[in-house]
Amino acid sequence: MRVFRKEFVLLLVLILVFVIMSFLSKEFLRVSNLLEALRYAVEMGIMTIPMTMIIVTGGIDLSVASNLALSSILMGIIWKYVGINIWIAGIMASILGAGAGALNGVLITKLNIPPIVVTLATMAAYRGIATGLSRGRGITGFPESFQNFGQGSLGGLVPYSIFIWIIIAIIGHIILSKSKFGRYVFAIGHNEVGALYSTVPVARVKFILYTLSGLMAGLSGMIYSARIGASKSNAFMGGELEVITAVVLGGTSITGGEGNILGSTLGVLIITFLKNGLNLARIPHSIQSVIVGIVLVIAIVSYTKLGTRAFKEGK
Amino acid sequence: MKKFLILGIIIALISIALAAESIKIFMVPKFTGAPYFVATEKGAKAAVEELKALGLPIDFYYTGSSVANTEEEIRIISNLLEQNPDALIVSANDEDALVPVLKKAKQKGIVVVTYDADVSDPTARDYFVNQASFDAIGAVLIDLVAENVGPEAKIAIVSADPNAANQNRWIEAMKKRMKEKYPKMELLTIKYGYDRPAESFQAAQDIINAYYPNLDAIIAPTSVAFPMVAEAVLKAGLKGKIYITGLATPNDMRKYVKDGVVKHVVLWNPVDLGYLAVYVANAAVRGMINEVDGTEYVCGGKLGLYKVYEELEGKKSVVLLGPPFIFDINNIDQFNF
Amino acid sequence: MKLGREFTLLLVLVVLATFVQIVHPGFLSFRTIHVILENSAVMLLSAIGTTLVIISGQIDLSIGSVLAVCAITSAQLALHNVPLVLLFLWSIGLGAGLGAINGLVTVLFKVPAMIVTLAAMAIWRGFILWWTGGYWVTDLPDYWKALGSTKILNFTLPIWIAFSIGVLTIFLVRKIRFFRHVYAVGSNRKAAKLLGISEGKVTFLVLTLNGALAGFSALLSASRFFIIPSNIGTGLELSAIAATVIGGTNIMGGKGKIEGTILGVLLMTTISSSLVFLHIESVWDNAFKGMIILLAIISDVLRARRKSEARL
Numbered sequence: 001m002r003v004f005r006k007e008f009v010l011l012l013v014l015i016l017v018f019v020i021m022s023f024l025s026k027e028f029l030r031v032s033n034l035l036e037a038l039r040y041a042v043e044m045g046i047m048t049i050p051m052t053m054i055i056v057t058g059g060i061d062l063s064v065a066s067n068l069a070l071s072s073i074l075m076g077i078i079w080k081y082v083g084i085n086i087w088i089a090g091i092m093a094s095i096l097g098a099g100a101g102a103l104n105g106v107l108i109t110k111l112n113i114p115p116i117v118v119t120l121a122t123m124a125a126y127r128g129i130a131t132g133l134s135r136g137r138g139i140t141g142f143p144e145s146f147q148n149f150g151q152g153s154l155g156g157l158v159p160y161s162i163f164i165w166i167i168i169a170i171i172g173h174i175i176l177s178k179s180k181f182g183r184y185v186f187a188i189g190h191n192e193v194g195a196l197y198s199t200v201p202v203a204r205v206k207f208i209l210y211t212l213s214g215l216m217a218g219l220s221g222m223i224y225s226a227r228i229g230a231s232k233s234n235a236f237m238g239g240e241l242e243v244i245t246a247v248v249l250g251g252t253s254i255t256g257g258e259g260n261i262l263g264s265t266l267g268v269l270i271i272t273f274l275k276n277g278l279n280l281a282r283i284p285h286s287i288q289s290v291i292v293g294i295v296l297v298i299a300i301v302s303y304t305k306l307g308t309r310a311f312k313e314g315k
Numbered sequence: 316m317k318k319f320l321i322l323g324i325i326i327a328l329i330s331i332a333l334a335a336e337s338i339k340i341f342m343v344p345k346f347t348g349a350p351y352f353v354a355t356e357k358g359a360k361a362a363v364e365e366l367k368a369l370g371l372p373i374d375f376y377y378t379g380s381s382v383a384n385t386e387e388e389i390r391i392i393s394n395l396l397e398q399n400p401d402a403l404i405v406s407a408n409d410e411d412a413l414v415p416v417l418k419k420a421k422q423k424g425i426v427v428v429t430y431d432a433d434v435s436d437p438t439a440r441d442y443f444v445n446q447a448s449f450d451a452i453g454a455v456l457i458d459l460v461a462e463n464v465g466p467e468a469k470i471a472i473v474s475a476d477p478n479a480a481n482q483n484r485w486i487e488a489m490k491k492r493m494k495e496k497y498p499k500m501e502l503l504t505i506k507y508g509y510d511r512p513a514e515s516f517q518a519a520q521d522i523i524n525a526y527y528p529n530l531d532a533i534i535a536p537t538s539v540a541f542p543m544v545a546e547a548v549l550k551a552g553l554k555g556k557i558y559i560t561g562l563a564t565p566n567d568m569r570k571y572v573k574d575g576v577v578k579h580v581v582l583w584n585p586v587d588l589g590y591l592a593v594y595v596a597n598a599a600v601r602g603m604i605n606e607v608d609g610t611e612y613v614c615g616g617k618l619g620l621y622k623v624y625e626e627l628e629g630k631k632s633v634v635l636l637g638p639p640f641i642f643d644i645n646n647i648d649q650f651n652f
Numbered sequence: 653m654k655l656g657r658e659f660t661l662l663l664v665l666v667v668l669a670t671f672v673q674i675v676h677p678g679f680l681s682f683r684t685i686h687v688i689l690e691n692s693a694v695m696l697l698s699a700i701g702t703t704l705v706i707i708s709g710q711i712d713l714s715i716g717s718v719l720a721v722c723a724i725t726s727a728q729l730a731l732h733n734v735p736l737v738l739l740f741l742w743s744i745g746l747g748a749g750l751g752a753i754n755g756l757v758t759v760l761f762k763v764p765a766m767i768v769t770l771a772a773m774a775i776w777r778g779f780i781l782w783w784t785g786g787y788w789v790t791d792l793p794d795y796w797k798a799l800g801s802t803k804i805l806n807f808t809l810p811i812w813i814a815f816s817i818g819v820l821t822i823f824l825v826r827k828i829r830f831f832r833h834v835y836a837v838g839s840n841r842k843a844a845k846l847l848g849i850s851e852g853k854v855t856f857l858v859l860t861l862n863g864a865l866a867g868f869s870a871l872l873s874a875s876r877f878f879i880i881p882s883n884i885g886t887g888l889e890l891s892a893i894a895a896t897v898i899g900g901t902n903i904m905g906g907k908g909k910i911e912g913t914i915l916g917v918l919l920m921t922t923i924s925s926s927l928v929f930l931h932i933e934s935v936w937d938n939a940f941k942g943m944i945i946l947l948a949i950i951s952d953v954l955r956a957r958r959k960s961e962a963r964l
Contacts, residue, residue, distance in 0.1 A: 030397060033397040036396075036397070039393075040389065113949055113950070114903045120894060121945040124945060125942030127938065128937070131477055131938060136479075138478070151419075228415055230409075230411035230412055230414075232478060234409065234476065234478045239386070241773075245770060248767050254766055279391050280394055282376060282378065284782065285380050285391070285778075286381040286782040289774045290779055293774035293778065294775065296774075297771045300767050301757070304763055349786060349788070349881075349882075350786065350788055353786040381778065382886075477935050504931075504934070506937075510881075510883070516877070518928075521925045521929075524681065525676065525679075525929050542877070550800070550876070551683065567879055570791050570792070
């Protein structure tokens, strides 16, 4: 009996995208094009990893893009006005990002406020604070080596930042699918109350997840600032929905209990190469939005058709 | 001197026309979803047609994000680099964020021309086609207020996004003008409407409610906020009591000018801006920018000869379209953009 | 103490307004109050629709884009002098249609509305940007603004219309069986099924209704202006959800009151308008709004906790 796994579907979609796009433009299949397109997907890719786990538990984190922006600004401020080395400033800012994520975590686990509500508020608050602190100006002038990390490539071909993404993706995959922590995550997603009674440390797991999400947002903020050579409060506007779209496209169920890192990563790749190919094929950006939306709907619908999950409780 | 220059350019034109191959130019506005940028596209395409007729063919493609989004703009430009254009004409959503991708373009030997909105690092692009100098725009706006309400006016500003580089520069220029010429003029507050209609409208309403009657004028240097400020003044029944001016296209403001709630609209000709940008890019690619006595000159087609400022207002290699233009009830019907 | 939550909201509103009035006398002028009421009115119907969707256990992220499509197409029709009544029918009908599409896909394919509407948000926004070709609708005729120019007892028509519908909804929600089903489906899907309530029908109808309300809001909002930029409605869905949540509706479904949402909308609009009066530097505007929403949410939970602890 063959079980159709979502990842096979996704892989097929990705291949289909490649085939169609390569017909639409002759530059698409160039290695330089594909790798460079990935550079701009790194931040989104990194943030999908904790987001996948969070959505598996039935939660959501709408504050990731705002957290990225805030971390980016904090890094810039620490580097410029406190005079600390940019790399260390970046790490400090990432830790502050983790702190912001932890605040989400505390409100969600200690006060039992639904994640969508908490992160909706922090989404507005964090970016607002970033705007206030930066007063709408960017912080620029980062050292060459730092900018090279975000803008340069190994051997002139493979963007450095992609390696970070790969490493985090692998670690995330191992955690989610092979570790006890990962089993806890799924347990919470399937049946939170049941998990609680089976001695799963629900609150602690959730707290860790949202803190991790903040940490990854902070790290992405660092990579983002290296890539564009500036800290800006308007970084990655609308990014949270992009991340969630990729995760959902990748087969993670919004109601929880199902999902994996490979799927989410394929989701990011599909969206990235779809847009990349459409740009090269000179399809207007407005139509691109429509196409991405349609792809999302088709994917979602086919997942339920393929789904082996029994009817689940809604959110 | 000028005669030799023009002769030189004509010779260059003819010789290039005789042997001209098609060059590829991509134009990327901040976003495509605004009539202002549609106008720049119109001008650009007109220039492409003219140059084609002159024997200088261009494979021209205009594209951009449909809404203002820095990330999308960067991605689109980065993707397009693969198609190896000869020149890129870009209006930058963010003066800092666009720098690396434009530098990459330059590394590939692509001529980079910014228009409408420049980037902060001049080494990231070859030329900046500026619509009007920042000081001139700031001065015109403040002078209009002074002329219409008096040099001791109390004013407020409704801007776009606090990160918007152009708006911030114009506001700085306004402050400078106030300090230099109208020291008694007072800036009460600046609110940000984020170029969204409802937010800009409410910002204007809040300002009116908080400050009127100690409010004489509102300046809106952005094309979404300007009509919204007019709407707010209309709604408050204060037409004629609060002087409004700002930057927006005549088509967007016509209704308000005809109504009388807005007397003066400041802008420039975005059709000409796009037109000039293409001429500059074309000239840069084909080596048609000539230097005379250490100054570069570029032919702007029907618009005439343009000097390239080595430095203007802290920016390098600037081509200035011209002074800002004031639209009012007498001339606004002559324009369609 | 049945009025607990709403009373707290009202209290916060009054305290805030008083505080601002003290800092800046003139805040509570008729003009300011009218501005707050009118800006609340144009958002109110969308917020109510969102509340109903959330009570039913779903989330609709597409109303901003739906509003844009309805507003812009209506405005384009107005350029051809289509009568205002017909424009309303068009806008509400189109909104209902788009909402129905959301409903159909959600129900037929058994997928969460949140994802369907996430896709719809992108699709309709992309569509309307393509449709307008970058142009905004300008030079709208004078009759387009008829609603905003008509006043009853010094308050403009949109305020009367929106708040009347709001109050009406409060009563309808208690009387009409459909709304009881909405609550039932949201609070306990299985139990509702056992009771013979068709979850699919309820979900479909509530999403369609939300679309219709978005279409209604579209005209209330857009008919204030002679110009309609193509990014109109961006961010509406998140504001509507925020107002709903502040108003006390449980995001998980099954619980919530229209009264709360109305107060939530009023509170958010008041906060927004008060920032100028408090002389807060505008670069900090959004930070304030976000932190206040956060405070509202936290205090709500703490209050509920204390109440339940007191009961023990």
